[in-house]
Amino acid sequence: MAKPLPAPPDTFAPSSDSVYSDQFGFYTLDSKVPGLSQVILDKLKMKDYKDYRAALEGKGKVGFHSHKEMFQNMEDTFKFCACCSKLPSSLPDPRALKRCIKCLNVYYCTKECQRKDWSLHKKFCSMLHKVSIDRLVEWLVHTGDLPFSTEVWSRPAKDIRCWDDWLSMQGDLTSRLEPVLSGKNMTDLWTNACRPRPEEAELRDSLWRVCSEFFSRALSVGLGIKMSHLDPYSRPLTIHLVGAGHNETLGARTTDMDELSRMFPGHQGLEVVMVGPEVVQGPIMRPPLRAFGPRGRVYISAFKGLYHQFWEEVIERGEAAKPDLVVGFHPGFHASPGLGEGWLPTLLLLRDFNIPSIFTMYNNAEMENSIQILIELEMDVKDTGPNPFSSQKPEQVQSRPNKPPSHCNAFYIYFQGALETQQEEE
Template sequence: MTDLWTNACRPRPEEAELRESVWRVCSEFLSRPLTIGMGMRMFNLDPYSRPLTIHVVGATHNETLGARTTDMDELGRMFPGHQGLEVVMVGPEVVQGPIMRPPLRAFGPRGKVYISAYKGFYHQFWEEVVEKGEAAKPNLVVGFHPGFDGQEVNQDWLATLLLLRDYNIPTLFTMISNEELQSTLHMFMELEMDVKDTGSNPFSSLKPEHLPKSPNKAPIYANAHYVSFRGLLEVKEEEEQN
């Protein structure tokens, strides 16, 4: 290691600095399972009382390129001795790899996390797989950086959002900035989503990144903010009038 820093013409960092640097890099990867665990807590989903199924909607190369079947094992460490956890990656940009295998039809093994993937839009996955009984219905749906950045939501995302709303599925989305969060909240209000919680994600990535389109702006952090919703917003004014 001494030769490495000498050849790089840089002083060797202290041990604490190296550990912090390694943690920043690792936090980008660990942010996803930790955020899923946070979503389970938010919606009071108890993995010790029953097996749970989590669908990751809008999965891209960020989650699936080089993905291994052990990538979500941190969930098992968060909930040791759980009854079984299944994570299904769903999205049109899912990359072929070891996790590209069928979802579970029955409960998985206790204490294990099973990962599978489906290449396609979520509403298609629901119609072609879930409704035919070839996959379990989700206890929780999570989306990492869906990209609701103020532009009109496309029809594929709209179909997915309405499905999640109408089936009353606990859902958690993450955003990279407060601006994206506010834009998403505005859109959810228009869709009459019942927003449960929103704020800064305590399990966001600590690795600073710059957007290619905005290199001069302040760095962003993966999964920096979150918003959760479940079902259709009830209009209290109508209830009071009745």
Template sequence: PPPPPPPPPSPSPPPPLPLFNIADTPLTSDDSRTPALPQSFSPGTDSVFSDQSGFYSLDSNVPGLSKVILNQLSMKDFGEYRAAVEGKTKGLWFRNYKEMFQKMEETFKFCAGCNKLPERLAEGQTLKRCVKCLNVYYCTKDCQKKDWPHHKKVCKILRLVAIDRLVEWLMFTGDLPFPTEKWSKAPADVKGWDDWLPMQEGLTQSLDRVLSSANMAALWKNAGRTRPDDDDLRQSLWRIQSEFLSRVLTVGRAIQQFGLDPYLKPVTVHIVGASHSETMGARLTDYDELSHMFPGHQGIEIVMVGPEVVDGCIVRPPLRAFGPKHKVYISAYKGLYHQFWEDVVEKGEAARPDVVVGFHPGFHANQGLVQGWLPSLLLLRDYNIPSVFTMFSDTELQYSLQILLELEMHIRDSGPNPFSSQKPEQVQACPNKPPVHCNSHCVRFQGLLPQDDLQGSLNDEV
């Protein structure tokens, strides 16, 4: 990554600003600046920022916030945003780091009490930031006082969120994630982070290397706020590292839970509904932790499938048969899973999966998403494919379970994920809502619910 840009002439541009992870939103046919809201698409306001309801969820809480984001990203409409997220344009560049971080922070500036944006404030009025969390803003003391009963419950954790959203930029400079160490325990003995962390004897040194890096220094020189102390930054680096590893370890746990043996034969894993968060900036080495988990395995293939897959080095054909031993092979396909099955798997151009994993499918959010997921869910059920889906919270898990049971899925188990991300996620347009964590809960299912169990469920409902 280039250093902080020197004075003119010819300053080196900083890495692109991380694009906000909002999924595709339908556009009207006559005005690409305004998102259409189909009757079947009515997202709730309690989803995290990366939910598929994206811009709609933002504007339902803070009208006009999506326009602020587009303006700060120097985009004239949603079409340009979608093109950038999908990798169809070269990305975003700013004159220097200070401008980049300032524009990112501007997208969080609105009154948490009355939802006013800066452009709607009275003349001479400015938004003031909470001095404790440095995360939320207020237009007046009255708004702050009225909001305090809600904000005081989350102020401490939102302080961590404010640090993380800046430190997360190091994912785009290449400082994060850093390499991990080989496992000294058998996978069956690693039941969560408390078992995984002691195997990482060099973790502190790895954190300190990033802590003293040139990019960390550049970040806080230009971030527009005081640099936190080193202990806070180490914890932030670990939280962001954990979010990256959470997906990989969840896949490894799914392999274990379904009794698959990577030492006996190669294992194929399909990541269904893969989105920007899994594929933007993805590298061919992203799942190498599985080789630490199963050293000497016969080969593990990860195929990421989803309509929001971002173009990059992993977008390459999947394997048709056995892959290289002791290696993890990653490929990706842009499209719906049932289309991938019909166009690729059934034609023998890709191996059938041993297990399918979905990270935050989001079909609980509204009827439109349920209908979009229905062909893929029925495919998983009717082909009796072992599957694991993750959720952000227990509430989301319960809604998802209800939908899966209505489809007569055989639920094997559900509950908290021991490899949940440790990084809290803020609902941007509703900042005082308690933060959630990626992959915090999961459900494991396979095949059709046995008829005896189905009849019992119907009797319970009656």
């Protein structure tokens, strides 16, 4: 039997050796901006990490009196000096912290800090302006305004090699974006966002960037199907999405992977099982299928736990199908001992059962470090490179905003089984 999943700590105690990526994220924030994690918890009206985990697991609530309070509290978590990392609570006058008037995304505690940081900040100021818009517009995914509806693919999946190809099949997006731009939720957003509403052209571009991140997940799964030469028209396929967390499952809907049905119209059936210790309760939290259901449909299910636990407790008992493909979005096993330890049984399982797998990475450095770990585990790494369906939404490092941006699913590693070695003749 698999070991039981470690329980989250009773109090807020960020550490570098947790199997929970969000706890490791808190640790990273505090190591760069001491106290920032507690600011985030305070703004979420939570006492400690236990409250945070409970809320994500549907056992607690994040309560705000108004949208204005929600957006203001979110903005407050970005309020620290980008140069010296001081929080407002560390300043004689917290109001001395001033925002860059160009990007509206970074703060400085003094003119001296702003001047000192300008040679670096000017490289990223325009990009950070886009980030500041996107993180607010992303709220429209949770209201249901986004993503916009898409069309059945008019060309075979093998011929769609990049976003330009995909967009060429969608036609004019104006009729799908205009209702969002003029809708009540967009108006409410900028009425309460504590900053001026951007120009319509900026908002239109932001809508596309936010949607690209949403669609990037399904298209990256489709990329894995194509790379592993699976034929969804000849039989049903089962895809396991390992290491799934709140990014994929918070507010997830059973239709979130339907782009796969437009990618492979008339397929025999696709099931996507989201597996991970940070899976969030919701409509997708339902048992995997033993035998696949309706043709031409994507069925999303979920299991809360580590992948090797899922394998031993569900698959080996015949309660779910073995995967045709395993996908991982930003596994992070390169980042800390705890995450690596949590992933090790999974990686060995994928290797020993010879399962085609594709993992995505935020940037080239993450890809290179992950490749090295896979090579050390004697994995057969078959292909790597930039993902043609990378998210177009730039991501800033919250605690270090003046760094090159990353993008979700920007790179991929495709691997399968163990690397064959030549046996020396005696």
